[in-house]
Amino acid sequence: MCGIAGYFELGSPTPPDKDLVRRMVGSIRHRGPDEFGAFFDNRCALGHARLSIIDLAGGSQPLSNEDGSLWITYNGEIYNYLELRKELEASHHYFRTRSDTEVIVHAFEEWGAKCLDRFNGQFAFAIYDSRDGSLFLARDRLGIRPLFYTQHGGRFYFGSEIKALFAEPSILRQIDLKGLDETFTWWTTAPPRTAFMGINELPAASYLKIQNGKYNTKSYWDLEYPETYNRQRSAASWAEELHELLVDSVRLRLRADVPVGAYLSGGLDSSATTSLIRHFTDTRVETFSIAFHDKAYDESKYQQQMSDYLGTRHHQIKCSYRDIAEVFPAVIRHAERPILRTAPAPLYLLSKLVRDHEFKVVLTGEGSDEMLGGYDIFKETLIRRFWARNPDSAWRPLLLKRLYPTLPLSAARARFYLETFYKAGLEQIDEFHFSHIPRINTTSKVKDYFTKDVQAELTDYDPLKAFKRDLPNQFYSWHHLARAQYLEAKSLLAGYILSSQGDRMGSAHAVEGRFPFLDHRIAEFATTVPPLYKIHGLNEKFVLKKAMARELPPEITKRVKQPYMAPDSNSFVQEDSPQYVSEMLSEESLVKTGLFNPLFVQKLRDKCSRLSHAHLSFKDNMSFLGVLSTQLLVDQFINNPPEVNIIDRKKFKVWHDQSIEAAEQHRG
Incomplete structure (x- = not known):
């Protein structure tokens, strides 16, 4: 770095x-x-x-x-x-x-x-x-x-x-x-x-x-997916090759003249990379993780279990609402773009913890979900395609139950919400972005808060075409899972995961992240793995779980995936929230920026203050963060940019x- x-x-x-x-x-x-x-x-x-x-x-x-x-x-x-x-x-x-x-x-x-x-x-x-x-x-x-x-x-x-x-x-x-x-x-x-x-x-x-x-x-x-797959090859054979590639990828990424640590979230990916480090060192691995005061987001129990199993020397930082809110302006200063979740903020604090322990390099598990079919969006795509082709099937609610096993389907409101959410865009099954329509619909809610002038300025612009223009010629001949994975790698992986959550939060404290799953040999191998071995039924990253079965305990390989998330709007509407939140969302500041409707934003802020995260929709949370992060971006880079720190020639x-x-x- x-x-x-x-x-x-x-x-x-x-x-x-x-x-x-x-x-x-x-x-x-x-x-x-x-x-x-x-x-x-x-x-x-x-x-x-x-x-x-x-x-x-x-x-x-x-x-x-x-x-x-x-x-x-x-x-x-x-x-x-x-x-x-x-x-x-x-x-x-x-x-x-x-x-x-x-x-x-x-x-x-x-x-x-x-x-x-x-x-x-x-x-x-x-x-x-x-x-x-x-x-x-x-x-x-x-x-x-x-x-x-x-x-x-x-x-x-x-x-x-x-x-x-x-x-x-x-x-x-x-x-x-x-x-x-x-x-x-x-x-x-x-x-x-x-x-x-x-x-x-x-x-x-x-x-x-x-x-x-x-x-x-x-x-x-570029990532190139085949039109047909080798379905004669066994799952065990695919898993063995993946294991060999991962071992060699970790070996290469341990090359350094300084100590190398690892992030350990308690999930499959970071556990896999940390486990493989032990192939190449007799020294006790030092691991780092995030815990939350809010139990809805906390995975510290699993982190400690994995640390004990692997015998690592574990370091942890525990984040509160206040912690997230306090560092959020710095997060935006380093991200240099609006963001829609607070997830980068704890990672900013985590890289500081790493640096405080005098480490410059950590191995992390990013890239596994994109390459090997780990995200819910991929399973949702399979379900939504089934729904589109079988509109009267009795399997529809059962598939939801399998995808979200903790969902109280007896609650009519929750079931209605999910069915409505996943029905969105079913008539667009052949569109390039079919897999991403539910996410796009949720994210686009932020635009409702634009001023009329901004909306008018953007009337003739279609942001969907931004990623469509560079699609490979053979894109539409690929399996629908391959299309979803390609689009995810080109959008969320490069533009958010590796940027706002990756490079920028690590570099803020001079910490280099290394990503074994993003070795190009693994990326190329993953394109050839049949979809059946990525998502087996609705069991995500099936081939990785099989590859790591000898390295990790069943508690990890069979654990229901919990995506990394952090408290969003709740972090900014507490009694002790930092003063800048009110300043950035004030009518005066919003009018000066000229991007968002002050009345609409005030109603949104009131709603976020009134309701807990359990009762706020993803749309409201994303809208709040989208507005606040954009206001901070304009303030720090346009309205009140900091003085540049010129370095003395002698240094x-x-x-x-x-x-x-x-x-x-x-x-x-």
């Missing part, structure tokens, strides 16, 4: 703006507080904030090849760097460090953009080639590490976070209404769009090259100036 930033002149070479680079790096210093570095010439400037994990002494950045013609600034990890290094040394590349950063530089020299196909890792980097005056930016296959860019005033700016771009004061700070519309449809924007006008996100599995004042973006990888370990001005000074 590091932070990268810089700019590239699209026109004639100019003297470098060194103060700007110091501001850009200062704005993201939380990502890499260990070292700072910069490179300049008259066309390009590269900045770096380092979190030292591999080659602590020699891995400083920016870093060059042997002759100084290629310079890189890089965030992430190339887990197979040792194997690639051997291959490159055999091709007569000379290495001066033990870092994975230098492997990227030489791999780019040797293979060009094709080097991306060889990397097993999570990364975002920029390579400047002074020989042909080009800049090459790339991002990992699944979008684990972020990368943003914009063009302004004859320059191309880039950075790990949007804050780095806004370190240039002349860049426009304005909310993109279409970005809001997409967020309040999909939970995220569709790259390259972001929540800010003119600020772009490099899509996952893409690279961008600038040369001769022009740039274009290309995709180098830069690397300061490599190849500008004409520096050369003349040196000669003088």
